[in-house]
Amino acid sequence: MNIIVCVKQVLDPEIPLGRLKVDPKAQQVVAPEGICPIINPYDERAVELALRLKEKQGGKITILSLGHPSWVAIVKHALSMGADEGVLIADTAFEGSDSFGIAHVLSKAIQKIGNYHLILCGRQSADWEEGLVGTIIAEKLSMPLVTLAEDVEVIEQGLKVKQVTLGGHQVFAVPVPAVVTVSQEVGRPRLPSGWGIINASRKQVPVWDAKSIEIDLSQVGVRAARRELIKLSVPDRTRKCEIIHGETMAKAGARLADRLREAGIL
Amino acid sequence: MDFELTEEQRMFRQMAREFAERELISAGKEYDQSGEYPYEFFKKMAPLGLLGILIPQQYGGLGLGPLTWVLINEQLAWGSMSIATITQTGMLPGSIILDAGNEEQKKKYLPPLCRGEKIYSMAAAEPNAGSDGANIETKAASDGDSWVLNGNKVFVTNGNVADMIIVLAQTEKGKGGKGLVLVAVDKETPGIFRAPIKGETGLRCGDIAQVRLTDCRVPRENAINEVGLGLKFAFGGITNMRICISSQCVGLAQRCIDICVKYAKERQQFKKPIGSFQLVQELIAESVVETEAARWLTYHAAYRREKGLSVTREASIAKLFSTEMAVRTTVRAIKVHGGYGCFEDYTVERLNREALITLAPGGTSEVHKMTIGRQMLDIDALSR
Amino acid sequence: MVAHQGVLVNGEVISGRISTMTRELLNVGRRLSGELSQPLSALLMGGEQAEIAKEVIALGSDRVYLIRPSSQGSHPEIHVAMLTELVKRVGPSIILFGHTDMGRDVAPRLAVRLGATVTLDCTDLQIDRETKKLLQSKPVYGGNAIAVWVSKPEGLQIVTLRPKAVMPAELDLSRNGEIVEMDITINESSMKGQLLETARQEVQGAKLEDAKVVIAGGGGIGGREGFKMLEQLAAVLGGRVGVTRVPGDEGWMPTGLEIGQTGRIVTPNLYVAVGISGASQHMAGCSGSKYIVSINRDPEANIFKESDFGIVGDYREVLPSFIEKCKKLVM
Numbered sequence: 002m003n004i005i006v007c008v009k010q011v012l013d014p015e016i017p018l019g020r021l022k023v024d025p026k027a028q029q030v031v032a033p034e035g036i037c038p039i040i041n042p043y044d045e046r047a048v049e050l051a052l053r054l055k056e057k058q059g060g061k062i063t064i065l066s067l068g069h070p071s072w073v074a075i076v077k078h079a080l081s082m083g084a085d086e087g088v089l090i091a092d093t094a095f096e097g098s099d100s101f102g103i104a105h106v107l108s109k110a111i112q113k114i115g116n117y118h119l120i121l122c123g124r125q126s127a128d129w130e131e132g133l134v135g136t137i138i139a140e141k142l143s144m145p146l147v148t149l150a151e152d153v154e155v156i157e158q159g160l161k162v163k164q165v166t167l168g169g170h171q172v173f174a175v176p177v178p179a180v181v182t183v184s185q186e187v188g189r190p191r192l193p194s195g196w197g198i199i200n201a202s203r204k205q206v207p208v209w210d211a212k213s214i215e216i217d218l219s220q221v222g223v224r225a226a227r228r229e230l231i232k233l234s235v236p237d238r239t240r241k242c243e244i245i246h247g248e249t250m251a252k253a254g255a256r257l258a259d260r261l262r263e264a265g266i267l
Numbered sequence: 268m269d270f271e272l273t274e275e276q277r278m279f280r281q282m283a284r285e286f287a288e289r290e291l292i293s294a295g296k297e298y299d300q301s302g303e304y305p306y307e308f309f310k311k312m313a314p315l316g317l318l319g320i321l322i323p324q325q326y327g328g329l330g331l332g333p334l335t336w337v338l339i340n341e342q343l344a345w346g347s348m349s350i351a352t353i354t355q356t357g358m359l360p361g362s363i364i365l366d367a368g369n370e371e372q373k374k375k376y377l378p379p380l381c382r383g384e385k386i387y388s389m390a391a392a393e394p395n396a397g398s399d400g401a402n403i404e405t406k407a408a409s410d411g412d413s414w415v416l417n418g419n420k421v422f423v424t425n426g427n428v429a430d431m432i433i434v435l436a437q438t439e440k441g442k443g444g445k446g447l448v449l450v451a452v453d454k455e456t457p458g459i460f461r462a463p464i465k466g467e468t469g470l471r472c473g474d475i476a477q478v479r480l481t482d483c484r485v486p487r488e489n490a491i492n493e494v495g496l497g498l499k500f501a502f503g504g505i506t507n508m509r510i511c512i513s514s515q516c517v518g519l520a521q522r523c524i525d526i527c528v529k530y531a532k533e534r535q536q537f538k539k540p541i542g543s544f545q546l547v548q549e550l551i552a553e554s555v556v557e558t559e560a561a562r563w564l565t566y567h568a569a570y571r572r573e574k575g576l577s578v579t580r581e582a583s584i585a586k587l588f589s590t591e592m593a594v595r596t597t598v599r600a601i602k603v604h605g606g607y608g609c610f611e612d613y614t615v616e617r618l619n620r621e622a623l624i625t626l627a628p629g630g631t632s633e634v635h636k637m638t639i640g641r642q643m644l645d646i647d648a649l650s651r
Numbered sequence: 652m653v654a655h656q657g658v659l660v661n662g663e664v665i666s667g668r669i670s671t672m673t674r675e676l677l678n679v680g681r682r683l684s685g686e687l688s689q690p691l692s693a694l695l696m697g698g699e700q701a702e703i704a705k706e707v708i709a710l711g712s713d714r715v716y717l718i719r720p721s722s723q724g725s726h727p728e729i730h731v732a733m734l735t736e737l738v739k740r741v742g743p744s745i746i747l748f749g750h751t752d753m754g755r756d757v758a759p760r761l762a763v764r765l766g767a768t769v770t771l772d773c774t775d776l777q778i779d780r781e782t783k784k785l786l787q788s789k790p791v792y793g794g795n796a797i798a799v800w801v802s803k804p805e806g807l808q809i810v811t812l813r814p815k816a817v818m819p820a821e822l823d824l825s826r827n828g829e830i831v832e833m834d835i836t837i838n839e840s841s842m843k844g845q846l847l848e849t850a851r852q853e854v855q856g857a858k859l860e861d862a863k864v865v866i867a868g869g870g871g872i873g874g875r876e877g878f879k880m881l882e883q884l885a886a887v888l889g890g891r892v893g894v895t896r897v898p899g900d901e902g903w904m905p906t907g908l909e910i911g912q913t914g915r916i917v918t919p920n921l922y923v924a925v926g927i928s929g930a931s932q933h934m935a936g937c938s939g940s941k942y943i944v945s946i947n948r949d950p951e952a953n954i955f956k957e958s959d960f961g962i963v964g965d966y967r968e969v970l971p972s973f974i975e976k977c978k979k980l981v982m
Contacts, residue, residue: 014793014932021795030792074274081278101763124913129798130791132771136759145843148756161847166752167915169851169907173726175844185896185913186906192289193282195316195329202275227768228787232799236790240943242958250968257944257962257969258976264960266921266942267888267980533950 002060002155002177004051005114007107007122007134008044008079010072012036014127028233030128040075043123047183048079049190050153051121058155061085063114067095067106073206080201081193087204088114092211097223104137106221109214111142118177119160124149124184132182139180147173151186272338279335283342286315291346298349298472299617304428305350305472309383312354317343319381321358321507322365326373327381332573333507337514337565344518348621349470351515356424358511359504360387360433363449367492367500372451376431388429390420390478391501397422397627398634398649401444401498405480407436412487414450416458416480422628426476427461430454433491434480435501444498449491458483469621506579509586509629510572513565516593516625520558523600523618527551531603541603550603554596561589580642587635593622655744655807658684660693661734662707662715663753669703672749674710674819676812679776680747681711681820683785686778689744694737696720696730701830708828710820716741717832726846727756732837735764740833743807745785747776750811758811767807770800772912774816785810794912794931814860815918815939859908864890865919867910867937870897871926871947871966878904880970881925887977893917895933910936925966929954946970 012021012032022031032038040048051062062084064076069091076087090110095102111120120139125132139146147162151170154161159176165184193201211218219225245260247253261267272280290311298305312318320336322328336358343351357380364376379385396403405418416436426432432452439446452459460479467475492500528551531542541547568581597619601608608615626632637648660680662673677693684691692714693707704715718733730753738746738761746761748754750772762769775788779801785808787800802808859865866885868878878892885892892908893915899906910917912935922940926947927933934957937943945958946966955961962969 012792014930021792023796030796074277077274077278078281081282128792130772130789130793130912132755133759133762133769137763140760140763146760147844166849168752169849171752171846171850172848173844174847179844186899189900192285192315193278194314195279195282195320195331196324198275198278198282199329199331202273202278227804228770228800228802230798231786231801232797233791234797236794236797238956240957240959242945242955242961244955245960245962247962250962250964251972253962253964254969254971254973255976257960258973258980260960261921261942261944262980264942267977529949529951535950 002054002058002118003063003116004054004060004119004121005063005065005111005117006044006047006051006079006084007120007138008048008064008066008075009041009126010038010066010068010075011041011126011128013039014042023233023235025233028230030233038075040078041123041126041128043125043127043183043185045079045123045190046185046187047121047123048082048084050150050183050187051119052083052191054119054153054155055083060118063088063117065107065110065114066090067103067110070208073208076206077201077204078193080204080206081197082191083193083197087206088209089206090209090214094211094216094218095221097226098221099226099228100131100133101137101227102221102225104134104141106214106216107134108138108141109216110209111138113209113214118179119153120144120178120180122180122182124182135180135182142178142180145175145179146181147175147179148182149184150181151184153181276335276338279331280338280342282315283317283339284345286312286317287342287346291343291350295347295350296614296617298347300471300611302471304474305353306428308350308354309386313381313383316381318354318357318383319361319377320355322361322377322381326365326377328377333510333569334566334573337510337569340511340514341518341521341562341565344515345522346518348515348519348618349472351518352470352512353425353473355511355515356508357387359508360389360431362507363389363433363491363500363504364451366503367449367496369492371488372491376451379430385430386425386428388423388425388432388476389435389501389504390423390426390432391435392422393419394421398631401447403435403437403447405434405436406440407434407438407448407450409438409487410484413484414448414487414490416450416452416483416485418480420478420480421464423461423476423478424628425474426478427463427474429476432459432478434478435498438494445495447498447501448494449501450485451489451491452480452483452485456483456485467624469617469624471620505629506572506582509582510565510568510578512625512629513561513568513582513585513589516589516622517558517562517565519618519622520554520561520589520593520596523596523615524551524554524558526614526618527554527600527603534605547603550599554599557592557596561585561592564588580639583630583635583638586629587632587639590622590625591632593625594619597622655742655805657690657692657741657743658687658745658747659738659741659743660691660712661746661748661754661757662693662695663749663751664695664697664700664703667703669706669710670749670751671819672751672754672812672814673707675814675817676747676749677707677710677712678820679812679817683745683747683776683778684713687744687783690714692716692741692743694718694734696733704830706822708830709822709824709826711823711826712828714829714831717830718835719832725753725849726842726844727753727760728842728844729837729839730757731760731764732842733835734761736835736837737833738765738807746807746809748809748811750813754811758809762807762809765807765809767809768802768804769809771811772813773810774813776810776812784808789813790912790931790935792931794935814916859891859893859910859915860917862891862917863919864888864921864923865893865910865917865937865940866890866923866925867893867895867927868898868904868925869895869927869933871928872898872903873926874901875903877926877967880966880974884923884970884974884977887974887981888921890919890921895927895930912936924954924958925970927954928952929957
């Protein structure tokens, strides 16, 4: 079963709060110095899911990323985990694209790669949190879609996908080829092995530009974006914390209970 | 001079760091407290290739050079010095077999090492021959198609758990280095007796043995290479270990710094974080400078080793400096923690114990200083 | 095609009652439609909804569209097909969904189908006074920042609203409105895929979202064992235990108890955060709590910036006496 996994690079969402600065004029979030960007954690879990399927079913995993040439590092990371090939798409014409523009480019690239049974994407990105690209790709390529998958099983008629819901889960059956977006419940992604890293570092990751995928430029870039970001700001923190002290931790614990009673909370 | 890491090196460093964060940070404390040997880490590290980093892929390893090994070790030791030491120490007998062994020996011993199925050890030091390495007294007597070994060895790391121990022995008394031979002794061989040496302050979950050989008969083909080359190959392995210990000390020192930075921001006295006191800042700054220096000394030594350049001097300097600075850094870290620093609950207490035990193996600081002195002055202070 | 006019709320019915989320949507919808001077309508899918439709009118809707359910149940594709058809006939300018299982799956598909703009998980919606466009605010970068989006082209704007971001609408039984039954048939044979199974997690008593007291544990708990103390506290205070992502990832507790941006959103009266650092992604799930109390060893932890009360210390030393005192006080 051949799988294409779409990945993107983000700033590490685990960066301690307050270290991410918002530049309201440039409408950008700025990372502190020395902090390396990482693969979108949800996309990394999509790679993990693809690897599990490959272990059971065989087939080829292709990593696809639309971004900046420096993003080759995250493609290589996915390769080192065990994916077979990677493709990076980069072109200044794509800058400022919204989810629709991004999905348009990815769909074209997917068609160019061809020969796939399953497209996997993370459920959303840890930066803009849009959660749209996977869905739009499915619509553009007229493929069945299941979102927020925790597990995928290959069955005779196609795939059985377990979807996470707020109340439990749902199970869908879909024919292939299909698009599935992946949720964090898939579980922790594996560490690359040393041999994986060696193999990945030897691989070439081709970079495709707009021309090589025959993109209709009117559908991408800032001008094609359907929404505009008019404000980016840091949320207000309104609470003021009262720290409860005590000669011992045990005394502090008891005092906390008293204080909550005083405040009418208990 | 290109000081940048390659893409592959960066990926290895990243993977080792991730492994350290996921597995070693908590395990390091647990195993130090329990004193149990960390067998599970052989199983965890083998599939990642971390037990055979220097061993060529055809024998089951990764076939990487010392520089990448050092990058990995630094991160592993950052997670847990003890577990890093215990799992990487197999590289000493491993590289001896690799450099000196014949094809049959390589095929026999190396793959199980890489797979974590077997643990090997190297027995060189003796009660009367520690720093005075060439004057060991363990005898290897040639007898037909066997070697017969007699002698006492101490400070054999992984000696009790080892499936095979490479013993450094003397074939002809008085011949010094030219008479030395390295012999592989399987654990089941009659005549080998091992006992744990307990009570080491750091590496509490480690295994240190004293080994007594009494008419221990091993097949002739168990000799790793020829007589007379024993010291040379033992030395090659020891050079690797010196570079390895250096990198582990860098990792341990970095961990100290990271802990102190966090603590100095958290701990308040006189209504301020202690990090706002100049002298606390000095403690941290000094550690940063020394760690950085040790790091580059280590990388340089590893680089030279990788390029096949002479590295005796650089390995000596790196080992001497890194181990001593690790001890100083852990003491500074304890000072940053004030009264709490000496209590087991605080990681820096353990890091200090782990740093102390790096001073002796691979040559004491004093030996290294005299080695460097001899090189510079052409006067040998060691053997007078 | 009717010109874009009016705000449409996608209503959801749970166990025969209009969901709290829908009430929240009607509250926002009423405000938005008022500012636009356009009607507010709602749609309900499912048979026998006449009574509920009346309630929806009382909650603020001018018109309620009733759509008969299809035999396939709640497959998102069916909703999308039905809604596509409805929108073509009704022509709203704004559609409001709750960011529920159904909303987050259907809204994007619908937007693509209809060529609309879409923003998911909004925490605030306003009408720009001049342009009359919808200002769509949502947390980004794990909640470290708030982004405000505006749709560029004229046309349909679809959004999902985060649960508990606003108060639910109040009943006004004096309100009048229209109930319209819509006859919409779709071609189910073109559906790609089937819903095989819907499973609900077994939850004893109140669900996490409805709990008045939530005791949450994070990475600082250290293991499954530690949660026993939290369960004790929850029992004493009549609350429920939740987790951050770490205990779920590590397998200490079920992932279904995860509170956070991509987990559950809770708004209890009292939220006790134990061994939780307070990363934005988690705070997104609990910042609506009335009172937040935190216990953490790290005085620098972000959680203290988001709490009303806190103790800097090891929960193992703090909780036993806290639990004892609470027992006495709630007697």
